[in-house]
Amino acid sequence: MTSAQDSAEPRPRGPRMARAERRSQLLAIALELFATEGFHHVSMDDIADRAEVSKPVLYRHFPSKLDLYLAVVDEQGTALLAAVEQAVAPIEAGPVGRGEGRAVVAAVVAAYVEFVQVAGESSTLLFESDVTHDSQVRGRVEHASAEATRRIADVLAAATGRDRADADVLAAALVATAQGAATYWLRHGDGRGAQRVVDLVSDLQWRGLAGLVRPDYPYEGA
Structure with missing residues (x-):
């Protein structure tokens, strides 16, 4: 038998x-x-x-499923942060030419759109994780978005002259809008390309931010 x-x-x-x-x-x-x-x-x-x-x-x-999951999340987060770093680099490196502020906003939006374009549904591991019952795990999953927000806030604090708390709020709003629009486009896109999304969202964001840039912000050739 x-x-x-x-x-x-x-x-x-x-x-x-x-x-x-x-x-x-x-x-x-x-x-x-x-x-x-x-x-x-x-x-x-x-x-x-x-x-x-x-x-x-x-x-x-990977000693456990959670260890494997977090390794995947870390890898995805590293890719997103690299794109955001590249987007904000021109402002921090300077000098900043007139009209370049909007280009940087567009680059940040493009970082999120391109991320979901490449990652597809796996982008939800950073944006909509279903492993949120543990605060330490949640913090690890949300690290990439938090770090991206911090880097954008660094730039906004310098460009607007607002205090850090205000810059953090503005940066969080920019990230949430870019992330939400990118995810919506991934799931409900009507066939129009990624650049259309970048143009629409960055136009919305820049129209709001432009009025917050401090009057004495140094522009090249100004």
């Missing part, structure tokens, strides 16, 4: 990979599954099956 264990089909074995390559593969698979199914509906078995590895191999890279 054959036992259930004997009759069970063995897990398919994938090709051998270097450690770094295997880690990247596992992160990519986890990213797809978490984005489409949600954290609570994906098991380590699901990820191991998709990667064609044993669970011990998976656990050697």
Whole structure:
């Protein structure tokens, strides 16, 4: 008589990979599954099956499902922050030419639109995570948006002359608008391109910000 264990089909074995390559593969698979199914509906078995590895191999890279989820979130957050850093760099590097303020606002909006364009539904791991019951986990998930807000606030504080508390509020409003518009476009876009979204949202934001720029803000050639 054959036992259930004997009759069970063995897990398919994938090709051998270097450690770094295997880690990247596992992160990519986890990213797809978490984005489409949600954290609570994906098991380590699901990820191991998709990667064609044993669970011990998976656990050697990531001790738990939460560790794997947070590694995915960190990777996504790093990509978003790099785009935001690139967007604000021209203002901080200076000198600032007239008309360049709107270009920087557009670059920030574009950073979010391009992020959701590349990441697709996986962008929700940063914007709409379903792992929010634990404050430490929530803080880790929200780190990228918080850091992006802080970097934008640095620029706004200098350009508007407002105190830091005001700059933080303005930056949070800019980030929320860019993030919300980008996510809406991803899910409900009517076929018009990403640039149209960037133009619309940055125009809205700049019309509000332009009136807040301090009169003595140094412009090149002014």
